[in-house]
Amino acid sequence: MLSNACFDFVAIDFETAHRYIPCSLGLAVVRNSQIVEVKNWLIKPMCFPYFHFYAQKIHGIHREDVENEPPFNELWKEIMPYLEGNVLVAHNAVFDVNVLRKTLLYYHLAKPKSRYFCSYQIARKIWTEQKKFSLDVLCEQHNIALEHHKAEQDAIACAKIFMKELEVLEVANFAELTQKLQIRCPKV
Numbered sequence: 001m002l003s004n005a006c007f008d009f010v011a012i013d014f015e016t017a018h019r020y021i022p023c024s025l026g027l028a029v030v031r032n033s034q035i036v037e038v039k040n041w042l043i044k045p046m047c048f049p050y051f052h053f054y055a056q057k058i059h060g061i062h063r064e065d066v067e068n069e070p071p072f073n074e075l076w077k078e079i080m081p082y083l084e085g086n087v088l089v090a091h092n093a094v095f096d097v098n099v100l101r102k103t104l105l106y107y108h109l110a111k112p113k114s115r116y117f118c119s120y121q122i123a124r125k126i127w128t129e130q131k132k133f134s135l136d137v138l139c140e141q142h143n144i145a146l147e148h149h150k151a152e153q154d155a156i157a158c159a160k161i162f163m164k165e166l167e168v169l170e171v172a173n174f175a176e177l178t179q180k181l182q183i184r185c186p187k188v
Contacts, residue, residue, distance in 0.1 A: 005172040006032040009087040009117075011159035013151045014099040015059040017045035018052040022072060022099050023061050026151025027082055028159040033166075035159055039082065040152035042069040046106055059149040073107035083112040087174060088188065091135045091158045093118035097188055115185040117177070119162040125181050126168055135161070 008031050015024040023045045029037040042065060045051075049063045056062050072079075083100075090096035093116050104111055123133045130137075135157055139146040144160045147153040171177045178185055 005166065007163070007166060007174075008032070009089050009159075009162070010082055011089045011119075011155045011162065012083075012096055012100075013090060013154035013158060014096050015061060015149060015151050016055055016099060017061075017066075018047050018050060018055060020095075020099045020102045021045045021047050022103055023051070023055075023066055024059070024151040025075075025079065026153065026155040028152070028155040029082065030159050030163070033163055035156060038152050038156060040150075041075050041079065042066050043075060044069045044071045046071065046103070059151075071107075072103050073109060076107070076109055080112060083114050083188070085112070086114055087185070088114050088116040089119055089158060089162045090116065091118070091154070091161065092120045100188060111188050114188045116188060117162070117174075117183075117185055119158050119165060121183065122165045122177075122181065123161065125183070126165060 011028040011030065013026045014022045017023040022043050024040065024042055026040045028035050044066045051063050097116055101111065120133055123138055135154060136146055136148050138161050139157050142164055144157055146157045169177065169180055171180055174185060
């Protein structure tokens with residue numbers, strides 16, 4: 001997809017039962033600018049059995065879907081290697097990173113040594129003529145298939161949008177990206 005550069009990162013997306021309480025995590029592992037692995041976990045939320053009605057309406061995950069799933073702390077050993085030491089990307093990263101931070105704090109788990117980019121914020125900087133930058137709108141504009149609000153599908157779409165952004169910006173590495181757009185790559 002990218003002609004001169006190869007990027008490695010992990011795109012993430014959380015779906016939540018209520019506010020910052022996860023009930024699903026999807027990720028897309030990108031190596032050499034290619035999606036090489038996709039993962040999805042259903043998570044028994046900390047607020048179980050409570051699910052906010054609007055959250056259920058958005059993503060279609062209900063308490064019955066997660067009642068026999070492990071809580072996040074039991075999944076962490078499996079999830080952590082995907083995040084540790086990798087650049088993470090999320091569409092509206094403030095939300096997804098806060099879900100991760102608050103969940104790790106709740107379970108007294110150490111944050112991964114990772115940094116992150118927000119594909120939403122980058123889209124706002126490079127496609128300035130647009131008015132909407134939601135994942136579904138960007139996917140439609142760039143002919144990227146999307147089954148929205150399914151965590152693994154949103155992670156795949158985020159990865160593809162981010163690779164499109166890198167291609168448009170013609171950057172060879174993440175340092176060039178931060179310099180060209182005058183953005184930071186903060187720690188998780």
